[in-house]
Amino acid sequence: MIFELKVALRYLVSARLQSGLLMFGVSVGVVVFTFIAALMNGLSVRLTDDIAGNVAHVTLEPELRVPRAFMASPKGRALFAVQPGHDVEPVIRTYRSVLEVALRMHGVRVAVPEVLGNGTLARGEKDVAVTVTGVEAENADAIAKVAKSLVRGRLDLGVGNVVVGSRLAAELGVDVGDRVSLRASRTASPQSASGPAEAVMVVRGIFTLGVQAIDERVAYIDLTSAKKLFGIADGVSIIELKVDDVWQANTLARRLARATRLKASTWLDRNARLEGGLRAQATTSNMIKGFSLLTIAIGVASALFLSVSRRRADIGILRSFGIGRGAILRTFVLQGLLIGAFGAVVGAGLGFGFTHLLLLASLTATGAPSIPVDPAQGEYTRAIVLALIASGVAAVLPAWLASRIDPLEAIQS
Amino acid sequence: MTAQDTQVLVATDIIKTFGEGDNATQVLRGVSATIARGEFVALVGPSGSGKSTFLSIVGTLLKPSGGALRIAGEDVLGLHERALSEVRNRHIGFVFQFHHLLEDFTAIENVLMPVFGAHTRVTGGFIERAHDLLERVGLADRVSFRASKLSGGQKQRVAVARALVMKPELVLADEPTGNLDRKSSDEVLRLLRELSRDEGTAFFISTHDPSIAQRCDRILTMVDGRLTG
Ligand SMILES: Nc1ncnc2c1ncn2[C@@H]1O[C@H](COP(=O)(O)OP(=O)(O)OP(=O)(O)O)[C@@H](O)[C@H]1O
Numbered sequence A: 001m002i003f004e005l006k007v008a009l010r011y012l013v014s015a016r017l018q019s020g021l022l023m024f025g026v027s028v029g030v031v032v033f034t035f036i037a038a039l040m041n042g043l044s045v046r047l048t049d050d051i052a053g054n055v056a057h058v059t060l061e062p063e064l065r066v067p068r069a070f071m072a073s074p075k076g077r078a079l080f081a082v083q084p085g086h087d088v089e090p091v092i093r094t095y096r097s098v099l100e101v102a103l104r105m106h107g108v109r110v111a112v113p114e115v116l117g118n119g120t121l122a123r124g125e126k127d128v129a130v131t132v133t134g135v136e137a138e139n140a141d142a143i144a145k146v147a148k149s150l151v152r153g154r155l156d157l158g159v160g161n162v163v164v165g166s167r168l169a170a171e172l173g174v175d176v177g178d179r180v181s182l183r184a185s186r187t188a189s190p191q192s193a194s195g196p197a198e199a200v201m202v203v204r205g206i207f208t209l210g211v212q213a214i215d216e217r218v219a220y221i222d223l224t225s226a227k228k229l230f231g232i233a234d235g236v237s238i239i240e241l242k243v244d245d246v247w248q249a250n251t252l253a254r255r256l257a258r259a260t261r262l263k264a265s266t267w268l269d270r271n272a273r274l275e276g277g278l279r280a281q282a283t284t285s286n287m288i289k290g291f292s293l294l295t296i297a298i299g300v301a302s303a304l305f306l307s308v309s310r311r312r313a314d315i316g317i318l319r320s321f322g323i324g325r326g327a328i329l330r331t332f333v334l335q336g337l338l339i340g341a342f343g344a345v346v347g348a349g350l351g352f353g354f355t356h357l358l359l360l361a362s363l364t365a366t367g368a369p370s371i372p373v374d375p376a377q378g379e380y381t382r383a384i385v386l387a388l389i390a391s392g393v394a395a396v397l398p399a400w401l402a403s404r405i406d407p408l409e410a411i412q413s
Numbered sequence B: 001m002t003a004q005d006t007q008v009l010v011a012t013d014i015i016k017t018f019g020e021g022d023n024a025t026q027v028l029r030g031v032s033a034t035i036a037r038g039e040f041v042a043l044v045g046p047s048g049s050g051k052s053t054f055l056s057i058v059g060t061l062l063k064p065s066g067g068a069l070r071i072a073g074e075d076v077l078g079l080h081e082r083a084l085s086e087v088r089n090r091h092i093g094f095v096f097q098f099h100h101l102l103e104d105f106t107a108i109e110n111v112l113m114p115v116f117g118a119h120t121r122v123t124g125g126f127i128e129r130a131h132d133l134l135e136r137v138g139l140a141d142r143v144s145f146r147a148s149k150l151s152g153g154q155k156q157r158v159a160v161a162r163a164l165v166m167k168p169e170l171v172l173a174d175e176p177t178g179n180l181d182r183k184s185s186d187e188v189l190r191l192l193r194e195l196s197r198d199e200g201t202a203f204f205i206s207t208h209d210p211s212i213a214q215r216c217d218r219i220l221t222m223v224d225g226r227l228t229g
């Protein structure tokens, strides 16, 4: 290999302008590769975060038990009449053991028991229908990033406190410190015949999550108060979970459903379009990466074809005194690999610098970049390896032609 | 030593036909020649008579259409490409009229190139020999010059050194002085004779220059694909 390396290097060095230009071309290809990787990966992480960040990844709820009433059939048999919607709110009574099972499962980050119910929030003459979410104070921030999204006040879910979305607050015309009255629309328990329960609460915090449905409908209160409000003696309405890998949600949901006999749904069920969108984005990204590699290969191949035809006489002379075809072949493949290696490493470095610069340049006042490029996800090693492979493969045909040159013809022409 | 062993080249009834059918032209029509160890032989003849074709066949760069060919006692017809490469590397040196050197390499690098045909690395012995040969051809002060920086005569002298580095039994030179002026070509021929004598290498030189042919041990004359006289 000493001979091959010596000749390959010398050819590259003596045609330094062409070699430099070619290496620069390879670098640009690798910059495109790493930039697209950093951008698309960053974008998909941001999209996923935006969507998965503020919702439960897996939701466990009781199977809807449908009330049945006997009816006489004309043939004398008993039939069931099904009357959905007339039942009591289903409750997970065994939620403590469900929590235990869920938290023991590998990949589950948090499991939050919640009481959900419909209610009306009123201040003075005005009232607005709300979805009341009762959650333990320490878990208030576990599913939606409420604390981070506060625009007024604090996320204080002590007894008698309520934290509401900003649109809701605006609609009611309330601010932090104002008193509101919260009435349950219907109680879960049929025995609380005393009519809808009602509580007077103080608004402690106002948040803007950026999800309209939450910002204009949701009111957070403490779990115990919610139970009392909706007349649930024991149990919770749902258990919401966050998992480590959001793309494993479906698998975990299936296992949780089997283990707990509850109905498990995932964030992916509610965001089917995201998955398709991300897949389309990945395809696009791969296509661009593929084209950048193809460009590298075409550049290397055409440059080497030129080099081979310029070195025909050299090749003829070398072959005349007994340098084998294999050595000629290796010499030219090596040229491709050297160009590829050098260009790829430089390109990866440039790509790294470029994505960082872009990130810095796009930083907004809040510290969040306007372009979701993530320099850490530039796939630099992969770019280098693939560019190297592309260069090597591209070099094979010109190198093979070089090894087939007839020495006599080359010397005489 | 048998007579066979002293012959570095034995060519018998070499025929070469280019093309096929109606276009076929027979360029060599049964050429037989022998060259002994250390002999200095000229090949002359009119343009187009087949001198270069014959030298190419002897150098195993071209396959004859018929006949037999032994180089250093070895029958080389029917050998495969790899084996032919080896024969050329071990037994034959070339000096061409054009395309003398690899221009991107220095004089000594050019001289050492053939070593890589047989070895993976160049060892001290070869480097010493290359220096010695360059000195012999009067280029001791041009050892590390780029080939592209040398004059035509200097290039041809480097090519002579390169042809000899592997100590071949036979050096084939196709009009080695064809591109040189009187003074340089006399100088190159003087060198070839000297090296032939010192190294015991046989030379087979095609030339149009009668004064060069006169200074050879023997003159073979090619006319229309046949050797005469
Ligand atoms: N590859 C080829 N295909 C067809 N004809 C060829 C080929 N090579 C040589 N010839 C023909 O063979 C004949 C002999 O050519 P060759 O080069 O051997 O002559 P030469 O004696 O070396 O001439 P010169 O003194 O001009 O160099 C010429 O007529 C040439 O046209």
Ligand SMILES: [Mg+2]
Residues within 6 Å of the ligand: B051, B052, B053, B174
């Ligand atoms: Mg000729």
